[in-house]
Amino acid sequence: MVSKNTKLVVIFFLLFVMIGCSNGTDFQEKDYLKVGIMLSDVGLGDQSFSDSAFLGVMQARDELDILFSYKELGDTGTYLQGLTELVEEEHDLIIGLGFMVKDDLEKVASTYPNQQFLLIDDVSDLDNITSLVFKEHEGSFLAGLVAGMKTKTNKVGFIGGGDFPLIHKFAAGFKQGVKASNKDAEILIEYANDFGNDKLGEKMARSMIAEGADFIYPAAGYTGVGALNEAQNSGVYGIGVDTDQYFLAENAVVTSMLKKIDVAIFQAIKLFVENGELTEDIIELGLKEDGVGLAEIRIISLKANEQEILTDYIEKILSGSLTIESTLK
The missing domain is CATH 3.40.50.2300 (Response regulator)
Known part of the structure; x- marks a missing residue:
């Protein structure tokens, strides 16, 4: 006697064959890119x-x-x-x-x-x-503007995953943005030389926070995730990178530099x-091509004049009237 399960298998197989014949296309035969x-x-x-x-x-x-x-x-x-x-x-x-x-x-x-x-x-x-x-420096410039406007200690930190030109673009843009909105602010810059060590990220962020930094911006992959966690644990602000990293540290991440x-x-x-x-x-x-940008600003609020500053700089970058340098000086 043929079992009920066996009958079901046969029925499904026949249905599959019929469907394949009816549309004239077999999955294996289609030329997928x-x-x-x-x-x-x-x-x-x-x-x-x-x-x-x-x-x-x-x-x-x-x-x-x-x-x-x-x-x-x-x-x-x-x-x-x-x-x-x-x-x-x-x-x-x-x-x-x-x-x-x-x-x-x-x-x-x-x-x-x-x-x-x-x-x-x-x-x-x-x-x-x-x-x-x-153009990571353009998105990082906007992140720096926010940090420069909202820092209370006038000291912020950048953690790079490596000490080489690509990561320098993040650091350079961030530094220019901070200085554009707060010429008195100090920017601490350090490199982990490791993109996969969250514990190292925590340690580096902890050191910067001990020096007075109340914003931490890591461009360091999983090492940066550790830095954001430490920012939250220490009660200071963080800025995410690449994607909207707010949900990694919801009490710390103010915004993220989106590298799309x-x-x-x-x-x-x-x-x-x-x-x-x-x-x-x-x-x-870059910003004009929607390749980089800034995620929603959370936790803190920009005052009307601060929002105007941010909007004005975005318009200047989009129009080409302002060029953000991609190297550190």
Whole structure:
């Protein structure tokens, strides 16, 4: 005797076959565009850079009808290995997330000159690599304006994940913003040289707070998450980065400098889907292109004149009448 469960399995199988025949398309036969992404060193769960990028490729999957897969350094051992695997898996577009991927990405791109790559956060001269960079200094300038206006101690802190040009852009913009709204304020700047150590972030923030800083702005991945937690524990303010990090420390995070990696990756994939290639050598996204910005301001309130200052500077950056420097001076 055939069991009831067996009958159900047969019915579902027949329904599946009928549906496949009725629309004339089988999942295996459809020519899906495939996107692969090599995540940055910390990988998923950093609540910042990698997580935001992952949201971008998931949106592309849902809205553009693509397939995607990803590699993490913890699984592949090296970026070179992960990127090579993505090529061998025959992805149409391969994304390297973060400046630290650049060297290995260029090695793989040189080996496979017909493969299209997208490099996030650095610039390559190779013909088959499109570079996508952000004006982090513009968004950080706005964060600095807020900190400069609302600090009570006239001392604020910046924690960078590494001491190199990309992170200097965050620090430079923040410093200029603080000084634009409060010329008497002091900016403490330190580098963790580690993007994945929340305990180190806590320690560095604690040291800055002991020196009198009442605002902490970390651009340091998961290390920065620790700094924001310490800001909350110590009763001072924090500023998030990359994504709206308010929900990590709801009693501390006043706003976040939004680096819209998810939006940028989705738009790049969309261009690739529409055109079959990425034709631009470099894509640069700032405030005007909606690549960076400021999250909702919470916990504190800006006075009418403070809001006017913030709005005025936004308009100046958008119009091009004000240029924010990307290097520290």
